[in-house]
Amino acid sequence: MSEKQSYITLMGRSGWAVVNSFHASVIETDYRPEKIHVIYESQSSEEVKPVIQGLEIIQSSYTSSNIQGWEVPDWDAHAARKTTLEIVRKLKDEGYQVALDITGGRKSLVAGSLLDLRKGDLDHLFYLAIEITQGVAKPYLMIPKRIQSLYDILANEVQIEKPQFKSQIAKTDIILTRNCMMVLLNQAYSRGEKIVIKSPFVGTEILELDIQNSKIVMRTDRMSYEQNMDDNKYEGSDHPSYSDLRRCLCYCGALDFENAHEITETLKSVGRVFDPTSGNRRGFLSLDSNMFYNGFPSSLETLENDLGFQSKDIMCVTPYAVKIELRRRIKHKYKKKNIQDAKNHYKTRHLSKLLDELLGQSNRETREAKMAKSEFLKFENRPVHVTTEVVDVPSDPEDVDHLIVETLERFSREKGDSAKLLSSDKLILGPCGLAEDVGVKILRFPQDIPKTMQVNDSTLVRVLMGLAMLYGVVELEKIGYLFGEYRGKAAEAYAEEAKLRVRNQDRAKVLRERVNICGDLKQLGILQRR
Numbered sequence: 001m002s003e004k005q006s007y008i009t010l011m012g013r014s015g016w017a018v019v020n021s022f023h024a025s026v027i028e029t030d031y032r033p034e035k036i037h038v039i040y041e042s043q044s045s046e047e048v049k050p051v052i053q054g055l056e057i058i059q060s061s062y063t064s065s066n067i068q069g070w071e072v073p074d075w076d077a078h079a080a081r082k083t084t085l086e087i088v089r090k091l092k093d094e095g096y097q098v099a100l101d102i103t104g105g106r107k108s109l110v111a112g113s114l115l116d117l118r119k120g121d122l123d124h125l126f127y128l129a130i131e132i133t134q135g136v137a138k139p140y141l142m143i144p145k146r147i148q149s150l151y152d153i154l155a156n157e158v159q160i161e162k163p164q165f166k167s168q169i170a171k172t173d174i175i176l177t178r179n180c181m182m183v184l185l186n187q188a189y190s191r192g193e194k195i196v197i198k199s200p201f202v203g204t205e206i207l208e209l210d211i212q213n214s215k216i217v218m219r220t221d222r223m224s225y226e227q228n229m230d231d232n233k234y235e236g237s238d239h240p241s242y243s244d245l246r247r248c249l250c251y252c253g254a255l256d257f258e259n260a261h262e263i264t265e266t267l268k269s270v271g272r273v274f275d276p277t278s279g280n281r282r283g284f285l286s287l288d289s290n291m292f293y294n295g296f297p298s299s300l301e302t303l304e305n306d307l308g309f310q311s312k313d314i315m316c317v318t319p320y321a322v323k324i325e326l327r328r329r330i331k332h333k334y335k336k337k338n339i340q341d342a343k344n345h346y347k348t349r350h351l352s353k354l355l356d357e358l359l360g361q362s363n364r365e366t367r368e369a370k371m372a373k374s375e376f377l378k379f380e381n382r383p384v385h386v387t388t389e390v391v392d393v394p395s396d397p398e399d400v401d402h403l404i405v406e407t408l409e410r411f412s413r414e415k416g417d418s419a420k421l422l423s424s425d426k427l428i429l430g431p432c433g434l435a436e437d438v439g440v441k442i443l444r445f446p447q448d449i450p451k452t453m454q455v456n457d458s459t460l461v462r463v464l465m466g467l468a469m470l471y472g473v474v475e476l477e478k479i480g481y482l483f484g485e486y487r488g489k490a491a492e493a494y495a496e497e498a499k500l501r502v503r504n505q506d507r508a509k510v511l512r513e514r515v516n517i518c519g520d521l522k523q524l525g526i527l528q529r530r
Helices: 015-028 048-059 077-093 107-114 181-190 222-231 242-251 260-271 289-293 296-302 320-330 336-345 349-359 367-380 397-415 426-433 457-471 505-522
Strands: 004-011 035-041 067-072 096-101 124-130 148-152 157-159 169-177 195-199 204-210 215-218 283-287 315-318 385-387 418-423 438-442 452-454 473-476 480-483 497-504
Touching: 004 015, 004 048, 004 077, 004 107, 015 048, 015 096, 015 124, 015 148, 015 157, 035 048, 035 077, 035 107, 048 067, 048 505, 067 077, 077 096, 077 107, 169 181, 169 505, 181 457, 181 505, 195 457, 204 222, 204 457, 222 242, 242 296, 242 457, 260 283, 260 418, 260 438, 283 289, 289 296, 289 320, 289 367, 289 418, 296 367, 296 457, 315 320, 315 367, 320 367, 320 397, 336 349, 367 385, 367 457, 397 418, 397 426, 426 438, 457 473, 457 480, 457 497, 497 505
Parallel strands: 004 035, 004 096, 035 067, 096 124, 283 315, 283 418, 315 385, 418 438
Antiparallel strands: 124 148, 148 157, 169 497, 195 204, 195 473, 204 215, 215 452, 473 480, 480 497
16 A cells, blocks of 8 residues: 555444444455544534544554544534544645545534545545444444445445455364354355355254345255254264254244244233233243243244334243253253263264364253253343242153143232243143133244245344254354354353354454454443434
8 A cells, every 4th residue: 555544534423333334444445544533523522432442442453543533513514624624634745545434423514524625635435324223333243244335435336345365274263152143144244155054963954044145045854854863863862853953943033933923912912911000010921841942032032023012021930840840851961971972973083073072071961951041041030030939849741730830820819910821832731721810822833944034134143053052063164163062151151152163264363353343342332322
C-alpha cells in the first residue's frame, strides 16, 4: 500500500453500528487505517467511551491503536460539516487516504459531514447495511454475514471477503460458546462452503448446512442410517438412533413437532391464566422426565415468536418424582469395559484417539444422561420454578407416572393454581384421565425427516451445537472435529460450549482471533439506543 490510511466514523444512537461497520471494513476489504477519528454528538459523550475501546480492540489486531474523538453539538449539521472538513483537510495534507463511514450517524450528522466535501476528498465512503434491526446489539461476526452488506458507495460496489488460507495441516483446538458458533458459520459463508456433518465413528454423512441459502439438506435416510448403525454396533454402543436424530432436529427448531400448533396454544393457555384479585398468572407448566431427554426446554426458545411473550415468563412446577427418575437414569455410566470394547471395535488409530477424547475416563455419564441433566438445569433455573415436596418414589415406571399426576393434582388444589403436564409418553394419559385438576398434552414427533428444511440462521447454530451434543463428536467436512462433550465438563456448561479441533492451522488462527475479538467486544457494555 503506497499511501497511509485513515478512517472517520460517525456515531449516533447505536454504538454497535460504529464498531461493527469498522470491523466489517477491516475484514471485507484490505483497508487498514492507522488513524481513526470518531465524530459524535454531545448526548453520546458517555456512550462513546466503550465504542472507542471497541475500535481499539479491532485496530490493535493489525497495528497500534490511534483513535481520537471529536464532540459536536446535538443536531448541529454545520458543526459536523466544519469538524469533518478540518479533519479531512489535515489528513490529506499529511498524505493519508481517507475513508468516511456513515453507518452509525444520525441524519443531521451524516448530512453535515458531507456538505463541503468535494471529489477527491474521500477515497472510500463505507456503509454497512443490515436486513434486520432486532438482535443486532452484538459483534459483527456474531450476526449472520448473509444479512449484512458492506457498501463502498464511492466505488459503487459491495465488499466481500476473499480469505486465502494456506494448506498448513495441524491439530488446533478452539473453545466455542454457542454464541461464537456464528463466527464459525460466517467463516464458512465467506468461503462459499457448505458444512457437511458426519458421525466419525460410523462414517455416516448426516446432513449438510447450506449457509448461503439457510437450508439443511439431509445426507442420509432412515434405512441407510440404521444399516450403518447395525454394521458398526458393539456391546455398550452409545451411538444415537435415527429417532434420536429426529428429536434433536425438533428441539433445535429445524423440524416441527407434528402438533406444534397445539403445543404452542397449550403454552399460551398456561401463560394467560390470571388471578382475578392480583392479576398475576396462576398457570403452571410441568414436564415429564422424557421431555428432558427430548430437549424440550431448549425448544421453548424456538417457539417464542408464536407465543407472543417470552417463554422464560411461564411459571413451572416439577414433581419431585420427575427429578428422582432423571437421577436414577443418570446413574448409568460408562465402564472401562465399554471403552475397551469400543476401542477394539474401532481399530484405526485415528478413531481410537477420538474415543479417548470422547469418553475420557471411566465412570463418565452417557451422552443421553448428560443432555437430560443440562436440559433439567435449564428448566430448573427459570425465574419462577417450583419443585414439589420430597416423597418416596417407587421403582416401577407405571407407579411413578401415577405419583407424578397425583403430586400435580395435590399441588393444584393446595395452591389454587392449574397445572398442565407435557409428555411424549402416551401411557401418562391413563393416570391423567383420572385426575380432575391436571391437564395433559402429548408431544408428537414427526415420523420422518424431510430431505430439505428451510431454516433461519440461529437454527443453523442450534443444529451445529445440538448434533455435537447428541453424538459427542461430529466431523465437519473441510474444517475439523467438533466435540460437544469432553474432559468431564459440567452439565450446566455442556449445552453452551464445545471444542473445535481445526485441521487447517491458518484457518484456526483466523477463527481464534475473531472469536477473541468478539468476546472482548461483548464485555464492553456498548449501548444501542432506540
